[in-house]
Amino acid sequence: MGRLAFQYGTVHAFKSEDAMLLKNKFLKYHLPIKVMVPIITHQEDVSHYDYLISRDENIYLTIKRQFPNLKLLVIDDGHLLSEVQVDQLLQVAIHLNIAVICYGLRTDFRTAGFPGARRLLELAQVLIPVTTYCACGKKALFSVRKEHGKITFSGDQLLKGKDVSYEAVCPTCYYRKLIQYKKLKQSGRM
Numbered sequence: 001m002g003r004l005a006f007q008y009g010t011v012h013a014f015k016s017e018d019a020m021l022l023k024n025k026f027l028k029y030h031l032p033i034k035v036m037v038p039i040i041t042h043q044e045d046v047s048h049y050d051y052l053i054s055r056d057e058n059i060y061l062t063i064k065r066q067f068p069n070l071k072l073l074v075i076d077d078g079h080l081l082s083e084v085q086v087d088q089l090l091q092v093a094i095h096l097n098i099a100v101i102c103y104g105l106r107t108d109f110r111t112a113g114f115p116g117a118r119r120l121l122e123l124a125q126v127l128i129p130v131t132t133y134c135a136c137g138k139k140a141l142f143s144v145r146k147e148h149g150k151i152t153f154s155g156d157q158l159l160k161g162k163d164v165s166y167e168a169v170c171p172t173c174y175y176r177k178l179i180q181y182k183k184l185k186q187s188g189r190m
């Protein structure tokens with residue numbers, strides 16, 4: 001039986017280069033591997049991925065029909081999968097005997113779990129936290145969103161755009177920034 005693993009963290013915890021390094025290692029030993037990403041990814045360049053997963057795609061059926069001989073399936077931005085798709089990945093591990101590694105964020109910029117990440121935390125047999133650090137030096141746990149360089153705590157869970165960026169922060173800094181934001185809003189300066 002293959003295993004489903006979830007490597008989770010904040011923004012900047014993962015680099016797509018990690019997935020590519022893994023891929024090159026596997027290919028060196030002629031082991032079949034595919035690296036995939038949900039099509040709704042924020043990444044602009046997706047040319048290095050082997051496959052883009054559609055929103056309502058049944059991943060189990062895709063793997064069974066198109067890539068049944070895989071040894072390792074790597075999913076980047078796993079938090080962007082639907083809950084149902086995460087269930088399908090477990091089926092890939094169990095029934096197709098393929099190891100599955102998902103990289104992804106645990107929570108969004110408001111500390112709420114992404115549906116895909118929540119399901120991965122529930123189902124994955126292997127959970128691997130990836131450490132990142134806040135600017136203050138403590139371990140980061142959350143991500144804050146910046147629009148045009150200013151921190152914001154409002155907006156949709158998924159937001160694309162070149163003016164949008166994210167920063168990994170520790171819980172202390174997160175709530176300090178949240179209080180500052182609320183004060184600025186109350187004072188009408190935002």
Ligand SMILES: [Zn+2]
Nearest residue numbers: 134136170173
């Ligand atoms: Zn901090």
